[in-house]
Amino acid sequence: AQSVAQPEDQVNVAEGNPLTVKCTYSVSGNPYLFWYVQYPNRGLQFLLKYITGDNLVKGSYGFEAEFNKSQTSFHLKKPSALVSDSALYFCAVRDLNTGGFKTIFGAGTRLFVKA
Amino acid sequence: EPEVTQTPSHQVTQMGQEVILRCVPISNHLYFYWYRQILGQKVEFLVSFYNNEISEKSEIFDDQFSVERPDGSNFTLKIRSTKLEDSAMYFCASSERVQYFGPGTRLTVT
Numbered sequence: 001a002q003s004v005a006q007p008e009d010q011v012n013v014a015e016g017n018p019l020t021v022k023c024t025y026s027v028s029g030n031p032y033l034f035w036y037v038q039y040p041n042r043g044l045q046f047l048l049k050y051i052t053g054d055n056l057v058k059g060s061y062g063f064e065a066e067f068n069k070s071q072t073s074f075h076l077k078k079p080s081a082l083v084s085d086s087a088l089y090f091c092a093v094r095d096l097n098t099g100g101f102k103t104i105f106g107a108g109t110r111l112f113v114k115a
Numbered sequence: 116e117p118e119v120t121q122t123p124s125h126q127v128t129q130m131g132q133e134v135i136l137r138c139v140p141i142s143n144h145l146y147f148y149w150y151r152q153i154l155g156q157k158v159e160f161l162v163s164f165y166n167n168e169i170s171e172k173s174e175i176f177d178d179q180f181s182v183e184r185p186d187g188s189n190f191t192l193k194i195r196s197t198k199l200e201d202s203a204m205y206f207c208a209s210s211e212r213v214q215y216f217g218p219g220t221r222l223t224v225t
């Protein structure tokens with residue numbers, strides 16, 4: 001069965017510092033991985049995805065994520081955090097091999113960027 | 116930029132009543148989805164819809180739930196007899212490869 005773990009409920013970082021939001025996943029086949037961001041009272045906004053190819057994927061707003069197959073991780077990163085990055089971040093996975101449509105979301109990590 | 120839209124933004128209903136949540140997916144997308152997010156909890160998959168039929172559904176999506184694409188643009192989620200525990204944010208999504216989400220409908224069952 002597919003699952004996603006975001007081990008940190010909250011991440012605090014100072015503006016200008018690098019940030020990392022952690023995600024590990026479990027699928028039986030090949031993963032299709034996503035990061036979404038949710039601002040208060042808003043829907044989920046797509047940030048980036050990984051299917052195949054380069055393990056480092058770049059997305060919106062300067063975010064990037066690194067796929068690590070051996071560690072089954074897909075951590076979200078940004079070299080220099082902004083206060084406006086403060087939001088709730090969700091990692092998500094689909095199992096490409098099952099051909100299913102269901103996307104499983106992690107519990108979310110709340111990012112606080114302090115000025 | 117095309118986006119998924121949802122109406123209403125907030126729906127208040129009494130327990131036992133039927134509600135219909137509406138979504139307009141991105142026009143060239145063929146796959147449609149409903150998810151829900153109970154306050155403070157994770158986003159949960161409900162159902163996916165393709166080629167005018169349900170392609171996959173979760174254990175949450177029981178007989179009280181149904182989906183429909185009544186015309187070429189709308190995609191609806193119906194809850195026949197709402198329960199208190201149906202109170203949540205309901206998100207519609209559509210996709211080619213990446214799922215794009217609407218802003219959500221907050222359903223409050225009293």
